[in-house]
Amino acid sequence: MGLPLLVLIDDLQWADQETIEWLHFLLRFNPTAALLVVGTARMEEVDATHPLSTLLLHLHRAAQVSEIELKALDAGDSAQLAQQVAGHPLDAETIAALYTYAEGVPLFLVEAVRAGADTRDEDKWRWHTGRAVDPMPSPVPVPIPSRVYAMLQARLAQLSPQARQLADLAAVIGQSFTVDLLAQASDINETDLMSGLDELWKRRIVGERDADYDISHDRIRDVAYAELSPIKRRTLHRRVAQALEHGYADDLDSIARVGLPGE
Numbered sequence: 001m002g003l004p005l006l007v008l009i010d011d012l013q014w015a016d017q018e019t020i021e022w023l024h025f026l027l028r029f030n031p032t033a034a035l036l037v038v039g040t041a042r043m044e045e046v047d048a049t050h051p052l053s054t055l056l057l058h059l060h061r062a063a064q065v066s067e068i069e070l071k072a073l074d075a076g077d078s079a080q081l082a083q084q085v086a087g088h089p090l091d092a093e094t095i096a097a098l099y100t101y102a103e104g105v106p107l108f109l110v111e112a113v114r115a116g117a118d119t120r121d122e123d124k125w126r127w128h129t130g131r132a133v134d135p136m137p138s139p140v141p142v143p144i145p146s147r148v149y150a151m152l153q154a155r156l157a158q159l160s161p162q163a164r165q166l167a168d169l170a171a172v173i174g175q176s177f178t179v180d181l182l183a184q185a186s187d188i189n190e191t192d193l194m195s196g197l198d199e200l201w202k203r204r205i206v207g208e209r210d211a212d213y214d215i216s217h218d219r220i221r222d223v224a225y226a227e228l229s230p231i232k233r234r235t236l237h238r239r240v241a242q243a244l245e246h247g248y249a250d251d252l253d254s255i256a257r258v259g260l261p262g263e
Contacts, residue, residue, distance in 0.1 A: 004034040012041040012052050020051035027064060044204040045158070072104025081106060085113040103217055111145035144222060152223040155205070162188055162196035167205055167215070171224035172236040176214040184243035185236070 009015075009023070027037065046052050059065035073081065078099045083090050090098075102109035144152075159167060169185050170177060183193055197213070200206035207216040215221045228236070 004036070007035065007037045009037065009039045012039045013043075013045040013050070015052065017051045020055050024055050024058065027059070044202065045155075047202070073102075073106060073109070074104065075099050078102065078104060078109055082109055082113050085110050101219075103219075105217065105219075107151070108148055108217075108219055111148045115145040144219060148219060149223055152220055153227065155203070155220070156224055156227065159203070159205070160196065160199060162192045163199040163203075163205075166193070166196045167200060167224050168228060168232070169236055169240065170200075170206060170213075170215050171221045171228070172233070172240050174221070176209045176212040178212050181240075181243055182213075184246055185239040 007026075012020075015023075023037070023039075026035075041052060056065060056067075079090075079095045082095060082098050098109060098112055101112055156164065156167060165186060165188065166182060169182060173181065173185075179193070179197065182197070183190070186193065188196065197206065201208075201213075204216050205220060206213050208214075215224070225233075
């Protein structure tokens with residue numbers, strides 16, 4: 001028997017049919033081989049038609065696979081990673097701001113630290129961590145690092161037209177929302193609305209929050225909102241305002257106090 005072999009394959013969500021078939025052949029060729037294959041994938045980009053879905057189905061049936069879902073980093077792990085990337089200790093305020101900004105996503109955290117590493121200006125660390133509805137947003141908004149922006153831009157570009165329209169509306173709403181509010185603010189029929197919302201949920205663009213829904217990460221909201229043209233922003237703001245007026249006619253004062261993004 002030869003030496004144990006570890007094979008690491010990153011980003012399997014981008015693998016084509018031939019690559020997945022080769023991997024399946026490799027795993028079946030010699031079931032007793034001292035071989036461990038470790039693959040990573042963004043499962044929100046793997047739908048039922050993706051060849052990886054078929055491979056996982058076969059591997060589960062053969063009891064040849066274990067799946068580990070990576071959770072967001074907690075505050076302690078985020079602080080440790082941020083200081084490791086920075087190469088020096090960070091004060092508590094900076095660590096807290098970075099944790100709020102990244103919400104436990106390692107890539108966002110690393111890119112945020114790197115973006116601030118080129119200057120000694122402390123204002124670089126004062127990330128715009130809150131939504132526009134926060135009572136005291138950060139006074140010095142810092143642009144999203146280009147790599148993070150491009151990645152989120154690509155995720156949004158993969159959406160179907162109806163799902164992208166709903167994501168834009170959710171970004172304008174700026175907080176958790178009900179299906180009724182989304183329906184009132186959009187011009188999408190009920191079937192397409194539910195299909196689009198289901199797509200957003202499967203791709204982890206939108207998640208459940210109590211009995212409502214919300215965009216899963218504020219940085220996704222930031223990019224979706226930034227991609228809107230001024231004309232489209234005004235149009236969507238008007239639609240959302242009219243939907244709120246219609247749905248909360250008996251409680252408009254509380255809605256007015258909360259406000260919407262960009263106000």
